[in-house]
Amino acid sequence: MKMKLIILLVAILPSTLLAKIGHAPANFKSPEGYAIFVDFKKADYDLTYDPGSKTVTAKSTITFENTEEGMPVIDMVENPIKFFVDGTEVSTKVINSIDQDTWFRIILKSIKPGVHTFVVTSVIDQGVNFITTGVSSSFWFNDLGDRNFLEAYLPANFEYDQVKMTFNIDFQTMDKQKFYTNGNVTDLGSNRFTVEFPETYTSSSLYYHTTPIGRYPENKFTYTTLDGRDIPGVVYAKDSYTNLEDAKKKIISSIQVLESKYGPWLHQKIIVFIAGNGGMEYCGATMTDLSSLNHELTHSYFARGGFMPANGNAGWIDEAVTTWSDSGSGTRPDLKGIAANMAGNSQYRRYTEYRAYTQGASFMSYLNYKFQSNGGLTAFLNDMIKNDAFKPMTTEEFAAKMSTYYSEDLTSLFKDHVYTNKTNPGQSNDSKPGHMKMSIPEMNQYL
Ligand SMILES: [Zn+2]
Structure with missing residues (x-):
């Protein structure tokens, strides 16, 4: 990865251009x-x-x-x-x-x-x-x-x-x-x-x-965002025994905490479908089980809104930040055992590397520790949401923005810990995420 070159490009090119074709993988002769x-x-x-x-x-x-x-x-x-x-x-x-x-x-x-x-x-x-x-x-x-x-x-x-x-x-x-x-x-x-x-x-x-x-039981509500917008919310469920009132309360309290950490809700709606195992995130929406609810709503800031991955090599940031935030925004003083190739796969890659949930989240805990005197990781994330919400971003741009924010070149830190271990697929050695995502055929049973 040409980190230094990309840092230079970020400084020169308007972000609107970068958000478009500038993030495309290379054209090639087939x-x-x-x-x-x-x-x-x-x-x-x-x-x-x-x-x-x-x-x-x-x-x-x-x-x-x-x-x-x-x-x-x-x-x-x-x-x-x-x-x-x-x-x-x-x-x-x-x-x-x-x-x-x-x-x-x-x-x-x-x-x-x-x-x-x-x-x-x-x-x-x-x-x-x-x-x-x-x-x-x-x-x-x-x-x-x-x-x-x-x-x-x-x-x-x-x-x-x-x-x-x-x-x-x-x-x-x-x-x-x-x-x-x-x-x-x-x-x-x-x-x-x-x-x-x-x-x-x-x-x-x-x-x-x-x-x-009438196919699904639902509970509609109005949510007043931190910046005073009244937006429509709905929670619906596959099963009639799901306690939608309870789910609604969980959604509201989860979003209130997220707003206190990361600023006003970034979306015009809140849509939650309670069904299946695990969850999947969308902009202001999720299909999820109750235990993954806070994780999936956090993704409306990191994956589908505040931070948006420009490609599969940036998808790890979604899961790393969200898992770190959802599990208590902890710190760890060392980088022992954190070396996974989450960001340096094929430039044509569109899906996220599993180790984002484990090693990626640990990497975020380390960054939170390292920059604790500068407000920790949350200070940077807030700055990113304020300036770059809804702008698809690569890992190189994320690292460059973080380097600028903390006034320290983090190029080699990222290189050593999120671009390494290319030959080791690693997935068999790492536990799969607790909130596993269902495949499209698996999800069809909830239609
Ligand atoms: Zn996730």
Whole structure:
């Protein structure tokens, strides 16, 4: 990792540019042609739920910009039915990254630099359950698995890219649908809706679950944030025996403590689905069991809001900081045994290394100890949230910002402890996190 160079770049480039294509992995020559990473400008997804055929069809219209000529990387796990770029039908192929770390889809046509639009039709198979009263459909993610963000359902970009996403939804004859989502819902009548997500969102940000009205017990509430905004909150559960009043109290007290530590709640809503084992975080939302609730809500500051990872090599920061904070914001005076490669994996990596929960959290405890006379780690985290909320960040930028904040070059400290042990996969020697995340097929049982 070119830490020093990146520190220099951070100083020179405006952060808006860095938040976009500057965080993309390197373009590369594949056997098919020159694969390029692009900048999504706008993404409109038309989703049609057909209760007759029990299918969901997506027509996705995405405007993107490329600065180099080549074959754009547009990942989607589902095979497209039709794929057009600027009105011309093209074919696509799922290929390996040059280092064979992951797979993704490219358009098999070299595209000249500029602004272009692709339109793709596809079927959504995962996360859909048609029942007699309507449809339960969600786009739930898993950041410990590859290709498990929005690309599992719809054409999407890597996590570096923030894009304004809009769902245009047609339920056809199903007239009793409702939404649990961190987007803004507009009822257009005739069982049609739009859901608009903030332009700061990436492929890992959005929470979307539509269900027939009354399918889940729920408890709605209004929460007044530390900065005086009244925002809607809802907790709903898969099981009727979940005590939602109790869960609501836990959510509110958890967020109040988080606000006292890290500042006003960063989101426009609070959405909690109590279901399953472990949890997964979204912007202002989570699907979680009760024991992981505080951990998952903490992620609305670290992972989905205050700090946002620009790639899988920064995902460890989400879990390291959150686990450290959730387990009491402790200190440790030594770095004994902390040497895990959490940040230096393939530049195409999209998922988080497990050792973030153990060695990563211990590394944060050490930083909290080391800088205790400067307000500890929380002082830096608060500064980062104040200045860089909703800006996807790499580990190199995180380390550089911390170096600046504490007036000490931390490059070699990070290099020695979060980029090392590349050959040792380590995962078998480290205990798996207590709040394990479910895979997408596992989550489908809660629809
Ligand atoms: Zn977590």
